Amino acid sequence: MDEDKIITRIAVVEAKIGFISDDIKDIKDNHLKQIYEKIECIIKKMSNPRLPIWATFLLTGLFSLVTGLIVAFLKK
Numbered sequence: 543m544d545e546d547k548i549i550t551r552i553a554v555v556e557a558k559i560g561f562i563s564d565d566i567k568d569i570k571d572n573h574l575k576q577i578y579e580k581i582e583c584i585i586k587k588m589s590n591p592r593l594p595i596w597a598t599f600l601l602t603g604l605f606s607l608v609t610g611l612i613v614a615f616l617k618k
Contacts, residue, residue, distance in 0.1 A: 593601075
């Protein structure tokens with residue numbers, strides 16, 4: 543083969559390898575970005591209480607009352 547053809551083919555291969563490595567970096571960055579967004583969403587959902595504090599106390603009181611009534615009924 544001609545030396546010029548070899549150099550041209552090597553240049554083409556190097557260019558393709560560069561494009562492939564850029565594509566791989568883009569894929570890695572995109573997946574990491576999506577993962578970080580989902581983690582942030584989960585953290586936001588966990589940090590916000592689902593019920594207001596008064597509702598939590600009300601439910602706790604009601605469950606305690608029901609439990610007390612069940613225990614009192616079973617003791618008789």
